[in-house]
Amino acid sequence: MECYKLPNFSLEASETLFGVRLTMELHIESFTTGFFPGTYLTLSRELPRIFKSRCFNEGNLPFRLEVQNTEMGHLFEHILLEYLCQTKLSQGFSRAVFKGETWWDWRISQRGTYYIDIQYARYDKKLFTEALEKTIKLFSQIISPTAPSVPLIKPIPVVQSAFAEIPVSVKKGGNVSGSRYNK
Numbered sequence: 081m082e083c084y085k086l087p088n089f090s091l092e093a094s095e096t097l098f099g100v101r102l103t104m105e106l107h108i109e110s111f112t113t114g115f116f117p118g119t120y121l122t123l124s125r126e127l128p129r130i131f132k133s134r135c136f137n138e139g140n141l142p143f144r145l146e147v148q149n150t151e152m153g154h155l156f157e158h159i160l161l162e163y164l165c166q167t168k169l170s171q172g173f174s175r176a177v178f179k180g181e182t183w184w185d186w187r188i189s190q191r192g193t194y195y196i197d198i199q200y201a202r203y204d205k206k207l208f209t210e211a212l213e214k215t216i217k218l219f220s221q222i223i224s225p226t227a228p229s230v231p232l233i234k235p236i237p238v239v240q241s242a243f244a245e246i247p248v249s250v251k252k253g254g255n256v257s258g259s260r261y262n263k
Contacts, residue, residue: 082209084216088223091216099199100208102160104153106192108223114149119222123147123159126218130162153194154182156219160198163211168204178204 084091092103113119123130131144135158139146143158157180168176179199186193200208 102196104194122222127162157182157196160215163214167207167211
């Protein structure tokens with residue numbers, strides 16, 4: 081499919097049986113949104129419905145809380161799912177449902193590499209490029225060195241992770257997400 085190389089990350093998209101797999105490699109030192117305090121504010125301004133998307137994570141947190149300290153690949157997945165829904169609805173559909181999963185294993189892949197699987201129906205494939213380009217633009221804005229540095233709007237409680245004792249270089253994990261809208 082496509083390959084994108086940007087200053088702070090690269091992205092390779094390859095088709096799968098049920099959609100697409102994105103391989104994201106971050107070229108920055110920080111791999112969670114906790115290091116980008118302007119994330120919540122930027123999303124509130126640019127993509128406010130993202131906070132209503134479903135998110136399945138270790139802490140069972142709603143995405144509006146999870147986003148304040150989640151992996152950057154997981155953030156990218158949610159932004160893409162949101163733009164896929166918006167794009168489909170803008171074309172006159174009354175309903176949009178997409179599913180994604182983000183995973184990583186830094187024992188076998190370079191630190192900062194995420195695999196993002198997005199599922200969509202074959203007839204939704206044409207929506208993907210438009211949604212991906214919007215996602216890249218917003219994600220780039222969030223991780224830009226000139227991104228606004230503002231305090232988090234709401235403090236997030238610390239959630240103990242099953243991976244808390246494992247060094248980051250061998251952390252393995254994943255998140256499953258979904259976006260569903262009815263007009």
